[in-house]
Amino acid sequence: MANALDPHAAIATTAGGVTDGALRTADGKPLARALARSQSLARRRAFLLVLPLLAFILITFVVPIGQMLQRSFYNDGFSANMPALSQWFAENPRGTEPDEAAWSALATDLQAAAEARTIGVVGTRINYDVPGTRSLFTSTGRQVRRGIEPPYQAALLEIDEKWGNPALWSAMREASSPVTGNFYLAAVDRKRDDTGSITQVEERQQVYVMLFMRTFWLSLLITAITFVLGFPIAHLLATLPMRKSNLLMILVLLPFWTSLLVRTTSWMVLLQQQGVINDILVWLGVIGAGQRLQMIYNQTGTIIAMTHILLPFMILPLYSVMRTINPSYVRAARSLGATSWTAFRRVYFPQTLPGLGAGALLVFILAVGYYITPALVGGSSGQLISNMIAMHMTDTLNWSMAAALAALLLASVLLLYWVYDRMVGIDNLKLG
């Protein structure tokens, strides 16, 4: 069929100006056009098959994440409920001392917010930046609701002198615009000081950069360990006869299919101070009964459990690449006088690199976003950035901060995903 129906052949004839000589279908239409039509029909059909799922994923996955990320730079908790004061901030540049107009705006807004019962939202928003101010807003709101007389500055300072704090006014100015980059600044341990310039936060509050570094460092370490442990296994499975390797493969696939919580639980049981491993070590006399090792609720626990959970993700891609390597290359190298080490290093290993790249990227991507295992076995030193996002979501309720951290994490994961697609191709992702 290739030659007679080749669309290029038909186009070439028409382009040559010999329109009469153009190939035509049975009902007299030019073949090139008929072919283009049927191709676009086929394209549309293929697309229609994918469309329901694409729409589903866009609505239940992409849009929600987009909506969530929007919170990282948009927070109208203050500006929507304190309109008059926000207006005053917009009209007066930074550095203006709050005058009586500002205090009056503050009093009006506090009164309105207290009536509308939104004062808690306002207080929460400012509380992110100046800890301990939520109660200032709610208690002042209660008193202002009973009535307040001018001059407002004196009256408010009478209620609580914390209102004179310049840091509080600076925080309110920052919050007066709903669109802000401050959550991203906070996510890299920076803040705007009273004058509006960007500075580092105090040393004991610098947690996020350290957490990001720890997340990447631990993920890298876990990737390296899974490589060291996975490579020999994959090599053994790839070189054994099919029957034996299928049997041994079950030992790799069983952990892969076992519930994540089950595997985490068993590590908790094994690594406990009164657990099996410590018992065995004491029994062997390696350590005394009083020196039981603390292997869980710290980084060690996170590393061990995550290595175990992610190991199959390294073995499977390595195995599928090693399976295709022709053993005669190594034999040829040996027959040409290479030692076994040289043959491995110069001939075999380079051929495994595609599998290694695929496995390492996959393990790293999964490790960077891990949440459950560190939360259960990590203690405080084994927590990763995901755990911080969860904490801001459920405990501190600073959703904008959670969104900013999530945005940074997501950006790095998507970058790696893009690299993976370039290098390996998503089509080549295999499971079991």
Add this chain to the structure above:
Amino acid sequence: MAVPTYASPLERIWHYAYLVICGLIFFFLIAPIVVIIPLSFNAEPYFTFTERMRSFDPEGYSLRWYRSLLTFGMQNPDATGWAFWSDAWQNANWVKAAKNSIIIGVFSTLVATVLGTLAALGLSRPEMPFRRAIMAILISPMIVPLIITATGMFFFYSNPCELLGIFGLPTNCGRLAGTYVGVILAHATLGIPFVIITVTATLVGFDQSLNRAAASLGANPRTTFFRVTMPLILPGVISGALFAFVTSFDEVVAVLFIAGPEQQTIPRQMWNGIREQISPAILAVATLLVIFSIALLTTVELLRRRSERIRGVTPR
């Protein structure tokens, strides 16, 4: 893999050392899963082998933790016979959790498998436009960290119509958070990548001329699909469905964020159990789950071999 005859003594030693290393790594992979099985029969509330267990004294073993799985949450755990079992079926917390997990798992698997298989069919056609980009989007729920997905879903499911405000439509149409539908949709989203991956992998070896042959013999597209395509890709579809089911059955983060108290699932109950006061009852659940995953793994392996046989891909 035998040692070649020309190997030097040093290479022989290295070869056996290598086998020992591999054995140790296999041990590392499998031991943590195996060890919890005997521990779940511990008669004492400890997480290690007691003296009596080590001497294989029957007194050291008991089924008390399995019994406690049933009685936890029951109104009258001392009843006997029919009354006991009917009470357990209705009130026991773990039984309720198992029912929830199965309901949510089955329905989310259905959604994921139907949509995923259709999409995989489209993606495997050579004419598919923007194939790479669309594939990347459809696989992304597997790649994006779960905590980010769950956070996004938390906001979306508490008010799914918020975005309709852009078009001037009413923005309040109820909540999906705290409902079965919400959890099912969320789990379907998470299971879809697995269906796509397994079904497209099956379709790689699919001979498109079979479809044309069916058409030339007068079959309409529907008949072609159900009589020709479907039987050939069925093993891939089923193993994709099993992956989706396991994903849902093992998922805890999205459940923590969007499910209400009514949708207590097994992983969530485990999560609570582990976080509060871990008791050997958790090990009993874990043992049951391990047995469950062995059954699943066996099914998937059998399917894979069947699929290879049908498609004529014989292992060497």
